Amino acid sequence: MSVLVLTEAELRACVGFDQDCLDAIEDAFTWLCEGKVEMPPVMHIEVAEHRGDVDIKSACVRGLDHLAVKVASGFFDNPKLGLPSGGAMVVVLSARTGFCESVMLDNAYLTDLRTGLAGAVAARHLAPGKVRTVGVLGSGAQARYQVQALRLVRDFERVLVSARDAGRTGAYVAEMSEALALPVRAANPEELVRESDLVITTTPARAPIVEASWLHPGMHITAMGSDLPGKQELDPEILRRADRVVCDSRSQCRAMGELQHAVSLLDGDGAPTELGEVTSGVAPGRQSPEEITVCDLTGTGVQDTAIACLALSRARARGAGVSIDS
């Protein structure tokens, strides 16, 4: 057997913020709701001794030639060692034989990309048609990826950012104003939410950082920081007051995401729509300029499979990577 090993640099040259990548992630949500996806619950391993955890996501899509197994980690003390807290890599298997065909040593790039693109898919269908101001809570990788991906679907004019660490906020402002060639400035959370047409929360918060009283008609919120049980960015009242709540996976959102703190919403009438129901046309997207919409994204294995399949096909076309005969 021959396994194609690809590095982060090689993968960055293959997939990024382009329309086909966006469409691949949109397709992933659609497949999920069309019943084409076998997606097991996330496997979670606590490494309490070193304040870390490992999460494994996977999904098999009927009709695709490959499936991905994504191994992601978050280790709280890594920054003390001068290392990023998060890491990830992807194993790609043949869906026909089960054999490993590629190992993607992407250092979480594919995760960052597919997560950013998922935010853009949500915005494409749920954000107001005209977004002038984008507000971003957090100043890490996703604060960047979400805004970069958003450019594929909305022409916004300025970005507000709010984060606890002033140094990191300053770095974000400097870097992103140059990358976007747009005004980017720091704001406090309330000001940010009140002034933004589209708010994206990207923090590891474990208590609400956005209050319901700050909402205003016509706004959209994408909350994507809460990807583990116990994490929370939004006052649960926001989910109750919103005109529409959409999530990536109702079953996954029982245990993580914002909906874990408002599980009764998952059981009642008018339960949240899944994003794939919107992308597939089964459910409508934004229905009026006045609606308040929220999208709760926890990250699904089918996104990993979708981006990995596209990356592998492009890498092979380019002859990228090192092939190892095992």
Added chain:
Amino acid sequence: MSVLVLTEAELRACVGFDQDCLDAIEDAFTWLCEGKVEMPPVMHIEVAEHRGDVDIKSACVRGLDHLAVKVASGFFDNPKLGLPSGGAMVVVLSARTGFCESVMLDNAYLTDLRTGLAGAVAARHLAPGKVRTVGVLGSGAQARYQVQALRLVRDFERVLVSARDAGRTGAYVAEMSEALALPVRAANPEELVRESDLVITTTPARAPIVEASWLHPGMHITAMGSDLPGKQELDPEILRRADRVVCDSRSQCRAMGELQHAVSLLDGDGAPTELGEVTSGVAPGRQSPEEITVCDLTGTGVQDTAIACLALSRARARGAGVSIDS
């Protein structure tokens, strides 16, 4: 980050049927029962379209520097393509940072090895002190690995083998009589069980192939073929009649292994002992020459972590593999 990629040939040169490997697997069972292991349930993905399934096992052990994530597959139609039905590879993460440190493209060698060694650990503690005849049901990889590993703990004199396919049985007899330098001959299942001091079942059967009426005092059975829900090799009456039933993981055996077909035994008084309780000395091994003992092995993630840690340490000491900067 730098990731050490190791192939099957390199891994075969590092770990095999030796005392340290056996001890590593015995330690794994001990750790499990000492509460040192965080081991999530197996992640299972059906690939119905291609009659395959993917199983992911992992475990983190307090005090070890690494943890393994093992991705294994079984695809029923592979033999029609001239390919083995089973495949597997292992990702090794640092337990300190979560980063991927090694990718082991072992084509299931490590799984075969740790599974064979687990059988030897069971036999060390549960088989009669003197084993003259070993009976093996099945003629696949584990029919070989179990017997090879057994040599580390018992000096047997002959092997009986029983399998449905006469050609495969003949190949087994020819290959193993040479490898072991011992008499190996084919037998029918009843004759095999009645004549053997130690019986090992290694088949993918989904209905009992060993009957309770064939049992005899003093024998030990290790059943290791049933590693998925629905598989079964032993008449459940065997578990009820045996003087001692030991299993690798009570929680896992609710869903797979032989005990899935006799779950009431897991709940009653005298519930099966875990193998780690025996290896750690919390529970006794074989207590008399007359006892009938059964060990139900389903394969645990902690075995994968144990063998992968040892393989990585030996590979590094030898300078084996290709290091890829990701």
